[in-house]
Amino acid sequence: MGRAADASAGVQVRRRGEGVTFWSDRLFRTVVVTCASVLGLLLLFFAYELWQSSTLSVRTFGWQFWVSREWDPVRERFGALPFIWGTLVTSIAALVIAVPLSLGTAIFIAEVAPRWLRQPVSFVVELLAAIPSVVYGLWGMFVMVPWLREHVQKPLVERFGHIPLFAGPAVGVSMMAAILVLAVMIIPYITAVSREVILAVPQAQREASYSLGATKWETIRRVVLRYARVGILGAVILGYGRAVGETMAVTMVIGNRPDMTLSLLQPGYTMASVIANEFTEATSPLYLSALTEIGLLLFAITLLINALARLLVWRVSRGEVRY
Amino acid sequence: MRLSRAHELWRRFLNMASLALTGICAIVVMAPVFVILAYLVVNGIRSLNIEFLTSLPKSPGETGGGMANAIVGSFYMVGLALMLSLPVGVGAGVYLAEFGRTRYAHVVRFMADVLNGVPSIVIGVSVWALLVVPMRSFSALAGGVALSFIMIPMIARTTEEMVRAVPNVLREASLGLGATYARTMWSVVLPAARGGIVTGVMLALARVFGEAAPLLFTALGNRFWNLYLDRPMANLPTQIYEYAKSPYEDWHRQAWAAALVLIIVVLVLNIIARVSTRERYRALR
Amino acid sequence: MTTVMFPRQEEAIAPPPPKISTRNLNVYYGDFHAIKDVSLDILPNHITALIGPSGCGKSTFLRCLNRMNDLIEGARVEGSVLLDGQDVNDPRTDVVALRRRVGMVFQRPNPFPMSIYDNVAYGPRIHGIRRRSVLNEIVERSLRQAALWDEVKDKLRQSALALSGGQQQRLCIARVLAVEPEVLLMDEPASALDPTATFRIEELMQELKSQYTIVIVTHNMQQAARVSQYTGFFFKGELYEFGETAKIFTNPEKRETENYIRGRFG
Numbered sequence: 001m002g003r004a005a006d007a008s009a010g011v012q013v014r015r016r017g018e019g020v021t022f023w024s025d026r027l028f029r030t031v032v033v034t035c036a037s038v039l040g041l042l043l044l045f046f047a048y049e050l051w052q053s054s055t056l057s058v059r060t061f062g063w064q065f066w067v068s069r070e071w072d073p074v075r076e077r078f079g080a081l082p083f084i085w086g087t088l089v090t091s092i093a094a095l096v097i098a099v100p101l102s103l104g105t106a107i108f109i110a111e112v113a114p115r116w117l118r119q120p121v122s123f124v125v126e127l128l129a130a131i132p133s134v135v136y137g138l139w140g141m142f143v144m145v146p147w148l149r150e151h152v153q154k155p156l157v158e159r160f161g162h163i164p165l166f167a168g169p170a171v172g173v174s175m176m177a178a179i180l181v182l183a184v185m186i187i188p189y190i191t192a193v194s195r196e197v198i199l200a201v202p203q204a205q206r207e208a209s210y211s212l213g214a215t216k217w218e219t220i221r222r223v224v225l226r227y228a229r230v231g232i233l234g235a236v237i238l239g240y241g242r243a244v245g246e247t248m249a250v251t252m253v254i255g256n257r258p259d260m261t262l263s264l265l266q267p268g269y270t271m272a273s274v275i276a277n278e279f280t281e282a283t284s285p286l287y288l289s290a291l292t293e294i295g296l297l298l299f300a301i302t303l304l305i306n307a308l309a310r311l312l313v314w315r316v317s318r319g320e321v322r323y
Numbered sequence: 324m325r326l327s328r329a330h331e332l333w334r335r336f337l338n339m340a341s342l343a344l345t346g347i348c349a350i351v352v353m354a355p356v357f358v359i360l361a362y363l364v365v366n367g368i369r370s371l372n373i374e375f376l377t378s379l380p381k382s383p384g385e386t387g388g389g390m391a392n393a394i395v396g397s398f399y400m401v402g403l404a405l406m407l408s409l410p411v412g413v414g415a416g417v418y419l420a421e422f423g424r425t426r427y428a429h430v431v432r433f434m435a436d437v438l439n440g441v442p443s444i445v446i447g448v449s450v451w452a453l454l455v456v457p458m459r460s461f462s463a464l465a466g467g468v469a470l471s472f473i474m475i476p477m478i479a480r481t482t483e484e485m486v487r488a489v490p491n492v493l494r495e496a497s498l499g500l501g502a503t504y505a506r507t508m509w510s511v512v513l514p515a516a517r518g519g520i521v522t523g524v525m526l527a528l529a530r531v532f533g534e535a536a537p538l539l540f541t542a543l544g545n546r547f548w549n550l551y552l553d554r555p556m557a558n559l560p561t562q563i564y565e566y567a568k569s570p571y572e573d574w575h576r577q578a579w580a581a582a583l584v585l586i587i588v589v590l591v592l593n594i595i596a597r598v599s600t601r602e603r604y605r606a607l608r
Numbered sequence: 609m610t611t612v613m614f615p616r617q618e619e620a621i622a623p624p625p626p627k628i629s630t631r632n633l634n635v636y637y638g639d640f641h642a643i644k645d646v647s648l649d650i651l652p653n654h655i656t657a658l659i660g661p662s663g664c665g666k667s668t669f670l671r672c673l674n675r676m677n678d679l680i681e682g683a684r685v686e687g688s689v690l691l692d693g694q695d696v697n698d699p700r701t702d703v704v705a706l707r708r709r710v711g712m713v714f715q716r717p718n719p720f721p722m723s724i725y726d727n728v729a730y731g732p733r734i735h736g737i738r739r740r741s742v743l744n745e746i747v748e749r750s751l752r753q754a755a756l757w758d759e760v761k762d763k764l765r766q767s768a769l770a771l772s773g774g775q776q777q778r779l780c781i782a783r784v785l786a787v788e789p790e791v792l793l794m795d796e797p798a799s800a801l802d803p804t805a806t807f808r809i810e811e812l813m814q815e816l817k818s819q820y821t822i823v824i825v826t827h828n829m830q831q832a833a834r835v836s837q838y839t840g841f842f843f844k845g846e847l848y849e850f851g852e853t854a855k856i857f858t859n860p861e862k863r864e865t866e867n868y869i870r871g872r873f874g
Contacts, residue, residue: 022503022504022505024503024505024506025503025504025505027505028504028505028508028509029422031414032414032415032417032418032421032422033418033422034414035410035411035412035413035414035415035417035418035479036414036415036418036419036427036428036431036479037431038411038415038475039415039431039434039435039438039475039476039479040430040431040434042434042438042472042475042476043434043437043438043441045449045453046441046445046446046449049448049449049452049453050445050448050449050452052452053448053452053456100348101348101351101352102348102352103348104344104345104347104348104349104352105345105348105349105352107345107348108345108346108348108349109349111345112342112345112346113346113349115681121349121353124353124356125349125352125353125356127356127590127593128352128355128356130529130530130589130590130593131356131359131533131586131589132532132533132534132535132560132585132586132589133533133534133535133536134533134535134560134561134563134564134582134585135359135363135533135563135582135585135586136359137564137567138563138567138578138579138582139359139362139363141567142567142575142579143362184355187352191352202718203679204714204716204718205718205720206679207676207679207712207714207718208714208718208719208720208780208783209720209730210676210679210707211674211676211707211711211712211714211784212707212708212711212730212731212734212783212784212787213704213705213707213708213709213731213734213735213787214704214707214730214731214734215334215335215337215338215704215734216338216342217337217338217341217342218334218338218734220341221341222730222734223720226720226721226722227720227721238440241440242440244442245440245441245442245443245444245445246442247442247443247444247535247536248535248536248560248564251564252564252567252568272442272444272536275444275448276444276536276539279448279451279539279540280539280540280543291448292448292452295444295445295448295449298442298444298445299441299442299445302440302441302442302445303437303440303441305440306436306437306439306440306441307433307437309440310433310436310437326735326736327736330735330736331705331735331736334704334734334736335702335704
């Protein structure tokens with residue numbers, strides 16, 4: 001792929017020179033450049049609109065907004081800390097569950113499974129990404145949450161209730177429910193990118209390891225994963241970006257309560273879910289502005305995460321990362 | 324080198340155990356797909372009937388009624404999003420494929436990838452500020468625009484890949500016959516890449532068809548029929564969300580039915596995407 | 609250039625049992641019949657060269673000897689490969705143990721993206737050697753054997769990828785030597801290297817010969833003549849001729865061999 005692109009580079013440069021001789025070609029080029037510019041403008045536009053709409057909140061609360069735990073729409077006192085906390089806890093815990101499972105699955109698809117099984121397994125995992133968020137939420141609300149409450153949370157509270165992490169009561173809708181749904185939702189992304197990165201490891205690396213008497217697992221762990229680790233890190237960060245921005249499914253199972261609690265069994269709130277849940281109910285300009293400011297932060301965070309992940313994955317696919 | 328027999332046995336055991344563990348990971352990861360689909364089918368089919376597909380919602384608390392307006396609304400806004408995003412997305416993709424080695428193109432490509440990761444709820448808020456606030460009304464237009472902003476970077480990136488996969492001999496053949504570059508792109512390269520572009524578009528459609536977050540405060544939802552661009556419009560994803568949150572048994576039942584309809588549309592779009600890619604690759608190679 | 613070495617006298621009188629022998633070996637890639645009925649004995653502590661035009665199956669044959677063909681989708685091997693009389697293709701054979709005994713050096717240097725030290729220590733480590741002092745010893749000995757020690761002894765912690773192509777290839781040889789194999793398979797080990805680096809590798813092979821059984825695949829006939837004691841000529845998947853190197857190069861029996869050696873094709 002990379003070589004093909006290189007080979008066509010010369011042709012492209014030449015073609016560009018020829019292209020501008022005709023008015024139609026010049027028009028064509030102008031049109032596609034304009035289209036491409038829309039992509040950049042979109043980003044700027046998002047940033048501008050979010051900034052514009054949140055100025056009222058920014059001016060009213062200043063830095064207090066990010067460190068205040070108070071969220072009181074009636075008295076119009078707004079602080080985003082509970083949502084930042086909820087987003088951090090759910091996304092990181094989801095990552096802890098999703099990363100090993102995704103890596104295992106990616107390794108299974110790329111290295112372990114017999115050839116005929118690879119396509120079907122990949123297909124099923126990709127289906128996971130195709131299921132809409134709101135459908136995960138529906139299933140989570142009516143199937144997973146009641147099941148969790150009865151079969152996981154109640155026993156946990158009984159046995160480990162004294163540990164803050166599992167403090168009761170068992171109410172079902174909880175950070176735990178959000179974490180599980182999030183984990184399932186980001187697994188297909190991490191798996192797909194990791195699989196690609198693993199498949200891109202040169203066969204010569206595997207052969208070198210085998211020829212030294214390494215087992216398949218030793219080859220995977222010490223050579224393949226090591227070679228692919230930067231790309232896998234990119235995949236994980238990409239998945240993390242998804243987890244941070246995921247909205248509907250989380251809103252439907254997390255309980256939407258702006259408390260900061262250590263207990264995974266208690267309801268929480270995330271940045272995305274507070275926007276989804278309260279935006280249409282927000283009546284005052286300050287309330288709306290505060291919600292938009294949370295949106296602005298969410299935008300900035302996901303922007304950074306994605307930029308970082310893309311840079312990593314790109315460097316790998318262009319073969320720049322070696323050691 | 325002296326090998327310890329115990330260590331050699333341990334290595335073989337570790338090998339088998341670890342490889343088996345990757346298989347278990349794959350099974351654990353695949354399980355939710357089957358579980359969720361099974362629940363959707365079982366719970367959805369019970370409530371999926373002609374009334375659901377053809378009538379309007381009843382008042383809260385009343386039994387019966389359907390989501391005809393939401394089904395139509397979803398297709399309406401997704402269609403609108405397609406019209407808005409297809410030309411821009413394909414144009415940007417062609418630019419990236421054909422002039423992709425310039426500095427500006429690298430920036431654009433990077434932006435497209437970053438845009439793909441912007442949470443859809445954030446796009447919803449931005450479009451709310453852009454259209455809903457000045458128009459003083461939630462609207463189908465705002466919903467369609469929000470969805471199109473999700474689709475544009477997706478379409479751009481797949482178009483880029485597909486146009487790039489068109490063999491250079493085709494371009495050279497056309498240019499060699501004296502065709503202009505624009506003509507070559509339009510009559511030779513784009514048709515050759517069509518199947519792949521269709522795949523990308525279908526996948527983008529499948530994604531936005533299930534999106535609720537960007538519609539919550541752009542299209543809002545509507546209990547009645549509406550085909551006007553400047554008024555709130557019902558759609559399946561937000562309707563599922565509203566019904567699921569409601570206290571009414573019958574609405575929960577309908578939410579399952581709506582989810583089943585949603586997933587069927589999404590799966591059909593995915594399958595079309597797959598089929599068109601397969602044909603395309605066969606033709607190109 | 610002309611130092612062709614002959615088997616020593618006492619070996620000619622009482623030939624040792626072959627280290628490796630293949631009997632009616634056939635390899636198929638899907639429908640393609642890559643190796644046809646090859647039977648060949650490889651003597652210990654000698655260098656055996658396999659020559660022939662590209663695509664003649666010599667590399668495929670080499671990869672049968674440590675079952676590297678297992679890694680290739682759709683490859684099928686029939687017939688037997690005996691290592692010290694034991695069938696390598698027997699389902700009960702432990703392929704991991706086999707590959708430790710039969711090491712391989714590849715056409716393109718393929719160091720791992722780790723430090724020089726870690727590259728050489730890779731094999732010993734997976735085989736359970738943890739003691740720092742032992743590892744240090746193995747690394748130094750292997751690098752010395754591969755004639756690389758003096759060049760890298762001050763930068764063992766640096767990336768192996770910073771080495772030149774020739775150094776990388778010698779590092780790969782050191783890496784194989786570190787697991788103390790009995791047989792060394794070399795698949796065109798010098799084809800990606802410049803003449804000086806090639807010369808170093810050839811020198812190295814002569815030094816290693818006394819301890820190892822070496823099989824080298826090469827498309828460079830001068831190289832085969834320089835380094836090996838026995839030569840096999842492969843053509844279209846068949847072993848056309850096998851014998852002492854001097855005889856193959858001065859007085860081949862088959863016309864195809866002669867044509868190839870005279871440079872008429874390939």
